[in-house]
Amino acid sequence: KNEVxxxxxxxxxxxxxxxxxxxSYSVGISALHWLQxxxxxGIVSLFMLSSGKKKHGRLIATIxxxxxxxxxxxxASHPRDSAVYICAVRSDNYGQNFVFGPGTRLSVLP
Amino acid sequence: xxxxxxTPRYLIKTRGQQVTLSCSPISGHRSVSWYQQTPxxxxxxxxxYFSETQRNKGNFPGRFSGRQFSNSRSEMNVSTLELGDSALxxxxxxxxxxxxxxxxxxxxxxxxxxxxx
Numbered sequence: 385k386n387e388v389x390x391x392x393x394x395x396x397x398x399x400x401x402x403x404x405x406x407x408s409y410s411v412g413i414s415a416l417h418w419l420q421x422x423x424x425x426g427i428v429s430l431f432m433l434s435s436g437k438k439k440h441g442r443l444i445a446t447i448x449x450x451x452x453x454x455x456x457x458x459x460a461s462h463p464r465d466s467a468v469y470i471c472a473v474r475s476d477n478y479g480q481n482f483v484f485g486p487g488t489r490l491s492v493l494p
Numbered sequence: 495x496x497x498x499x500x501t502p503r504y505l506i507k508t509r510g511q512q513v514t515l516s517c518s519p520i521s522g523h524r525s526v527s528w529y530q531q532t533p534x535x536x537x538x539x540x541x542x543y544f545s546e547t548q549r550n551k552g553n554f555p556g557r558f559s560g561r562q563f564s565n566s567r568s569e570m571n572v573s574t575l576e577l578g579d580s581a582l583x584x585x586x587x588x589x590x591x592x593x594x595x596x597x598x599x600x601x602x603x604x605x606x607x608x609x610x611x
Contacts (some may be wrong), residue, residue: 426604
């Protein structure tokens, strides 16, 4: 079993829809990151969370430390949101190196 | 402020050859970590360098090696390439290394896509 799981694996939405991507992890963490990867390959950091909730534009990320679960929400989705979203955690178990989830591939159709 | 720069962006190599990839971190960052991304295994940690010393290493064979220079630029080398080494290789930089990175942001490069034929 992977230490970091994500659901769904693939997601297709219509423009304007509200989207939720989930991440669960099994180790103690110091922080959880949501990353975005476009087809070109580069990765951009969206959020770093250790508790609570953060909002940036149409993106909202929440984390529940007790339940070891995080969600990434996209409101009013747009085709430019199409990308792979990756949940990654830093943990003392791994020397604070990233442990990555498998990613969620999102396609937003116009 | 320039981001993390990886060169080259694309490479095609033949089985048995060796390859060197380069990563220039954000100015002032002294830690560089390397990751391999494949469709089957996802993103996996290769190694981390800080102050010209390898600090951590993932579970990869000895064919994968790296180094870091005094200006914090890092190179990774893969010798005796295999078809399975075809992947996107990403590097990330940070100010600090190891457990000091607990609550630090992640800065990744664009990656080098290596194809082994």
